[in-house]
Amino acid sequence: MNADKPLLEVDNLHVSFPIRSGLLQRTKAEIRAVSGATFTVNKGEAFGLVGESGCGKTTVARAVLKLVDPSAGTIRYDGQDIANLRGPSLETFRGKVQAVFQDPFSSLNPRMTAGHIIGEPIRVHGLKPNSEVKSEVARLLDICGLPARFAGLYPHEMSGGQRQRIGIARALAMNPELIVCDEAVSALDVSIQAQIINLLEELRVELGLTYLFIGHDLSVVRHICDRVAVMYLGRMFETADSDTLFADPAHPYTRALIDAVPNPDPDAESNRVVDPLPGEVPSPTNPPSGCVFHPRCPSVSSMCRQEEPVLKNVAPAHAAACWNVGNQTRRHSEPIPETNSAGVSP
């Protein structure tokens, strides 16, 4: 981790969408989908963004892919602000940064064969002479674990796992550096999900890829990612390396998320007192005052209702946006609150 060069630097990113209504479609209000996301992704690293629906993780991904424009803040790829990319440099960027989407049903054109889907970017960008496209498609299918005959099949002739392999092969066709995986394994059955996770991990090592991995399944994100950021209502609440984040979360929301995941171990689960986090994620059009998490937070203080906390380091390479973060990390030595008695002894 020492001399890693950041491949992607996201600095204080804000993205808003206008809500228009009325005859003239005037902007009546705006939804702040992302309000201040800051992180860097080093070359060769897998960086995870987790959070519940509406937390802004997909909007961050879309901004990184330059599919939506930031309303404030910058995104630098390989040192260059992507907002300024034009012409050939934009084209290069579009090739270097690829995406794998959640739903392999809707992200592949149903009227194109797999060979056509994977071969199209190669042809359009002139990466190979036409005579070599076929063999290049076969090579890409092979590294994604599919036989060459799949080039002749249509998406509906394949299973979900096979379709996702086609989606990955298409992304690899451009010889990318960064792959944005937006819920790339979420729609798959358990036994297939593991195959695709392993494939993504192998490809990362073999091809030296960097991943920005968006997910809602904490155990999947932890497994794949070296570092993780937790988002809530457009804010980044906590960021740390995976081992630290999951073993010693500083933010009460991160802790609640982890606690909400049942582990496949009936003995341990029967001894666990689960106190689900109350309430729901508030509307982004009308966020709560102060810390946006305060209405649901088990350790809320008066400060939390007034002022929004900023992301600050609690340890080297471990940051959290919480006013009570000192108390949280020392939580084991504190008296146990009466509502959650005997809950935490593992």
Added chain:
Amino acid sequence: MTLLRVEQLAIDVERDGHRYRLVHDASFELDRGETLAIVGESGSGKSLTALAIMGLLGEGLSLMQGQILFEGRDLAKASPREMNDLRGNDVAMIFQEPMTSLNPVRSIQSQLVEGMRLKLGLSKAAAAARALELLNEVGISDPERRLKQYPHQLSGGMRQRVMIAIAVSCEPKVILADEPTTALDVTIQAQILALTARLCRDHGVGLVLITHNLGIVARYAQNVAVMYGGRVIERATARDLYRTPSHPYTRGLLESVPRLDLPRDIPLQPIPGAPPDPMEHVPGCRFNPRCARASDRCRAEIPVMQNIGEHSVACWHPELPAAQKRDAVG
């Protein structure tokens, strides 16, 4: 008497003049106050089995054989009218997608009171009062206002709470919950499952929890039936199943999920291949093309359910629990 006992259930679908068997010989039972999980991936037949119990199999689907004994009475033989009386009253269902299973053009109140008016014969006023109580019980704040609202005005979590309120409104003895939290965020999932488990425990309701999530099974179920390719391939208590999975598929499932409670770098062991198309014919054990232990017998003969220790397992080469292996050696 066992509350619900399903014996040798078989469900067929008719498509283009052909008959395909989607569920074969499914058997399991459920006691009062117990939670039974039916685990399986897409196409395993778990949802169809639930629909058959409810008498809600859709067009082209038919129950070909088997018994569904509810308090000793065979629902498979009940007339549509008898089933209509039973549904809601005795057996209720919670569906996965509360947006599509609630009626979008009727208020929450009208959907909540319908069952109570019809099945319990409550007066309009009594049903309305009970509806308010139910919304309180399932943890919906400001219930007076919510009763007058429509499904689209509620969040996903709240819609699922309404579904649960409808399911318990007529005090059923069995609730079938088909992936009740799959569409929900993890903190809301925890709320909904804790609520469902508490209501079932308090009212002595038997819960059949259909899910693909092995963590949820571990937290909420006492007993588990694992389905694969339309068959129940293993049955055991949750503890036994996780400690000593007998069927290679069950073991494969457990080894293919990443876990928060184990070190991060443990590699996943995926099951090779993909589940069979429900309409595809696989001779012998339907898992054999993906199974490392498959033999000629597995490719020819369908394994029968046998008891191994506390498990029932349909496999010609089951893994023996460690204790039994020791016995076999000594």
